[in-house]
Amino acid sequence: MAQAIGVDIGGTGIKAGIVDLTHGTLDSDRVRVPTPTGASPADVLTTVREVLDTLGVADSSLPLGVAFPAIVKRGRTLSAANISKDWIGFEAERFFEDGLGRNITFVNDADAAGVAEVRHGAARDAQGLTILTTLGTGIGSAFLYDGTLVPNTELGHLDHNGESIERWTxxxxxxxxxxxxxxxxxxxxxxxxxxxxxxxxxLFVVGGGVSKHPENFLPLLELNTPIVAAVHRNSSGIIGAASLAAD
Incomplete structure (x- = not known):
């Protein structure tokens, strides 16, 4: 059975699990620990190591994908909205590979969630442009055109009265x-x-923790575009990161 490990680093929690790549489901419990205060690179790495130990996969040869709340280009993190500013311009992928002693795939967290939903969830077989948004500590976004990811969109940072709209929304x-x-x-x-x-x-797909309660807010929105909740909810980032690592 094809498996990979996914880690999803968020502003408030770090989550991980072993993923069944055929079905896009978790083959393990979902482990979650709070994101360390300040979310500096060294502290986040230590916490990820703890999460992998808890899962029992610290020495596993399975592919490992790490999803992260920042613009990620060629393994470098170029932004830091809800985490330490030390991540800006940081060689994150290499830092984690050195710290964990293994190859990893480092990706934007909303992009990972989008991949999970287009391969195994609410956007499967969707044609045209799907926009996934994660509503959590901030707002992440993923663009998928006919199933192909267009990475590093940042809709949460659209301007609203002089600041990022995610602060308000x-x-x-x-x-x-x-x-x-x-x-x-x-x-x-x-x-x-x-x-x-x-x-x-x-199509709009809404992910993040609040996607557990779609009946409380989706019917209140008046849009021309269909809008649905993510199937994998708060596990989308784990599943997508694992899927991209296995690629």
Whole structure:
């Protein structure tokens, strides 16, 4: 059975699992630990090592993919929205390979989630442009055209009153400001309407932790584009990272 390991590093939690690549499902428990305060490279590496130890795969020869909340180009992280600024311009892939003593595939977290959904989830067989958005600490995005990933889109950083729209619209804003579902959905409406106008997608897929509760907000949105919840919810990043590592 084809397997790989996926690690999904987020602003608040680091998650990992062993993935069945044929079905796009987890073959293990999903291990989750809090992201270390400050999320410096050394602290994140230590935590990833702990997660792999907990899974029992620290010395495994299975392919390993790591999803990360930043622009990732040729193994370098070029941004840092909800993590330490030390990641900007950082040779992240090489740092993790040296620290873990193995080859890895290092990718943007929303891009990984998009790959999971287009291969095994809500965007499977979708034609044209699918835009996946992850609503969590921030807003990640993935563009998939006829199943092919166009990497490193950053829709969470569209401008809204002089700052990134994710500060106002991410799920963390709802929690921080104690917004009702209706109040938060009104903000999502602004975000998705703008994205719809700019890119004319054929399908929106919504991922992140809040995708566990699609009935509370998706029916409140008025869009011309179909919008559905991610099938793999908060495991999309793990599954996608593992899939890309196996490629």
């Amino acid at each position: 991410a799920y963390s804003a709802m929690e921080r400001e104690s917004l009702s579902w209706e109040e938060w959905s009104a903000r999502l409406q602004v975000f998705y309407s703008r994205v719809e106008f700019l890119f004319s997608p054929d």
